[in-house]
Amino acid sequence: MADELSHPAHPTDLRPATIAVTGGRPSRQPDAPLNVPITMASTYVAAGDVEYGRYGNPTWSAFEDVLGALEGGRALAFASGMAAATTVLDLVGRDGGVVAPQHAYSGTIMALADLEARGRLHAELVDIADTDAVVGAMKADEDCALLWIESPTNPALELADIETLARAAHELGVRVVVDNTFATPLLQQPLSLGADIVVHSATKYLAGHSDVQLGALVVSDEEVHGALKARRDLVGAVPGPFETWLALRGLRTLHLRLERAQQNAVEIAGRLADHPGVVEVRYPGFGAIVAMVLADGFTADLVTRSTRLWVQATSLGGVESTLERRRRWQAEAQTIPEGLVRLSVGIEDVEDLWADLSRALAALAP
Ligand SMILES: *Cc1c(COP(=O)(O)O)cnc(C)c1O
Numbered sequence: 236m237a238d239e240l241s242h243p244a245h246p247t248d249l250r251p252a253t254i255a256v257t258g259g260r261p262s263r264q265p266d267a268p269l270n271v272p273i274t275m276a277s278t279y280v281a282a283g284d285v286e287y288g289r290y291g292n293p294t295w296s297a298f299e300d301v302l303g304a305l306e307g308g309r310a311l312a313f314a315s316g317m318a319a320a321t322t323v324l325d326l327v328g329r330d331g332g333v334v335a336p337q338h339a340y341s342g343t344i345m346a347l348a349d350l351e352a353r354g355r356l357h358a359e360l361v362d363i364a365d366t367d368a369v370v371g372a373m374k375a376d377e378d379c380a381l382l383w384i385e386s387p388t389n390p391a392l393e394l395a396d397i398e399t400l401a402r403a404a405h406e407l408g409v410r411v412v413v414d415n416t417f418a419t420p421l422l423q424q425p426l427s428l429g430a431d432i433v434v435h436s437a438t439k440y441l442a443g444h445s446d447v448q449l450g451a452l453v454v455s456d457e458e459v460h461g462a463l464k465a466r467r468d469l470v471g472a473v474p475g476p477f478e479t480w481l482a483l484r485g486l487r488t489l490h491l492r493l494e495r496a497q498q499n500a501v502e503i504a505g506r507l508a509d510h511p512g513v514v515e516v517r518y519p520g521f522g523a524i525v526a527m528v529l530a531d532g533f534t535a536d537l538v539t540r541s542t543r544l545w546v547q548a549t550s551l552g553g554v555e556s557t558l559e560r561r562r563r564w565q566a567e568a569q570t571i572p573e574g575l576v577r578l579s580v581g582i583e584d585v586e587d588l589w590a591d592l593s594r595a596l597a598a599l600a601p
Contacts, residue, residue, distance in 0.1 A: 251421050252490040254304045259297030259483060271297035273480045290468055294476040298483040299451070302441065305420035305486075306433050306453040309460050311467060312479055316416065316436025317342050318472030319450035323412050323432055324381075325466050327356045331380035334372045336363035338391040339383065340414065340436075341566040347383075356380075364393040370403045379407065384430070385414040386423070390561045390577040391568075392517045392526055401429030416440070416552075421493055422521050426455050432463075439552030440523075442482040443492050449474050449482045492554060492582055496523035499556075499588060500580040506589055512599040514574065524551060525578040532573035534599060535560040539576060541598060544583065544591040551579030556588055 249257070261267045277288035285291040295312045303310035313319040320343055327333060335347060337360040347358040359372045363384060373379045382404045386395035401411045412432040413425035419440045425433050435441060437449035454460045467473060504518035504525045515528040529535045539547045539558050548557045549564075557579045561567045580588070 249304075251305055254301060255486055255489050258301035258304050259299075271480070271483070273476050275476055289471055289473055292473075292476055292479070294479045294483070295474060298479045298486070301483060301486050302420070302435070302437075302451055303453055306415075306426055307420075307424055308426045308433065308453040308455040309457075310451050310453045311460070311463055312437070312474045312482075313450035313452065313467065314472045314474050315448045316340075316434065316438055316450035317346065318470075319436075319452045320414070320434050321346050322463060322466045322470065322472065323434060323452065324350060324356070325470070326410075326462060327380045329355065330378055331356050332376040332378045333358045333381045333383055334369060334376070334379060334409075335360055335383035336385050336388050336393070336395070337361060337570065338363070338388040338393060338568055339385045340389045340416075341564060341568070343383065343385070343414070344568070345566055362393070363388060363395040366396045366399055366403075369395075369400055373404060373407050373409055379409050382409050382411045383414070384411065384425075385417075387417045387519045387522065387524070389417060390524070390526055390575060391571060392519050392524065394519055397423075397425055397428040397430060405429070417522050417524055419489065419493060419522075421490055426453065431456065431459060437482050438550065440493060441489060441552075442478075442485040443489065443553060444481075444485055445550065445553035445555065445557075447478050447481045447485070449478050493523065495582040496580050497521065499523065499582070499585040500525050500578075502585045503578065503580055503589060503592070506593070510593070510596060512596045523580045525580060527576050527578065528572050529574040529576060529599075532560060532562060535574040535576050536563075537598065538595045541595040542591050543594075544587060545578070545595075551577070553579070554582050556581035556583060 274293045279285050298312055299310040350356050351358050361369050361372045384395045404411045411430045413430040414434040416436045416439050433453040435451040437451050500523040507513050507527050508516045513527050517526040539560050545556045545558045549559050558576055560576050562573045
């Protein structure tokens with residue numbers, strides 16, 4: 236079966252901002268467009284490398300070229316982050332074990348629970364920041380096949396020691412996957428830390444404008460790439476060309492968006508830490524997601540309902556600032572505090588963001 240459509244190989248010695256802007260472009264023929272077109276095709280003329288729409292698309296390839304170069308591997312685009320994540324879980328053989336963070340993205344936890352309930356695999360949920368506990372869980376299960384890492388976790392913002400965990404996992408013959416959605420390849424490159432597979436919800440920072448559902452996997456090993464591509468071909472969780480094109484357009488400015496959002500997040504986290512109405516602030520020191528813990532769920536709902544610039548909405552990683560109380564979702568881990576509000580800090584002017592948030596918090600003062 237045909238592999239990718241070919242794009243001009245990208246020089247690997249470029250820095251991330253340059254890769255983000257220059258990667259995945261059409262070759263420079265006179266009158267060629269600078270940007271890759273949106274190729275709407277379910278079928279291609281026979282005898283080429285692709286043949287059929289489920290097996291490949293030039294717009295996917297351009298997105299994959301850029302993301303792969305940023306992560307230091309080869310990328311595969313999927314219809315959503317969950318399509319990418321469940322494709323990885325599909326590699327786990329029958330009765331295999333998965334060790335995963337207790338505070339991983341709730342969709343990942345639900346997918347694991349679903350597969351476990353149907354006898355496909357078994358999962359052990361751990362505190363991913365506790366390296367000894369994670370290694371212990373892998374050792375305790377002789378059928379352990381996969382270590383699922385998310386770092387920072389969503390929404391608890393715990394950090395995993397990816398390098399140490401990957402080394403320990405490989406000694407035990409366990410494959411390592413890292414959900415890199417929060418950090419993006421600009422702040423963390425799991426493949427270079429020893430991970431085998433990187434998962435992205437490209438819906439978030441990579442696309443970056445809250446208008447696209449897309450996922451991706453990135454790997455360095457050709458054999459693993461082939462296995463995942465085969466799953467994508469068979470299961471068919473393939474992305475739309477237009478969605479992929481929008482995500483590629485989003486990638487062009489990832490470094491600028493993330494830089495501004497992170498600056499804003501540092502500022503907001505610092506000011507929240509000094510605020511008397513805030514019980515606890517969690518900020519891992521990088522990225523643009525901040526969690527603030529308020530007294531209780533009622534208080535948190537009051538605040539999330541009364542901001543005017545910050546939008547009360549789920550999801551994250553867009554140019555616009557959003558916030559939500561995570562426990563309003565049934566599926567969220569019970570160990571997440573009722574009053575935890577996850578803030579996705581956007582790229583607006585930080586003084587306007589703070590004025591709006593502090594106005595909402597002021598309503599709490601006695
Ligand atoms: C949103 C998210 C996902 C799921 O991605 P979708 O694109 O919504 O399917 C997976 N992991 C993390 C960390 C996320 O935030």
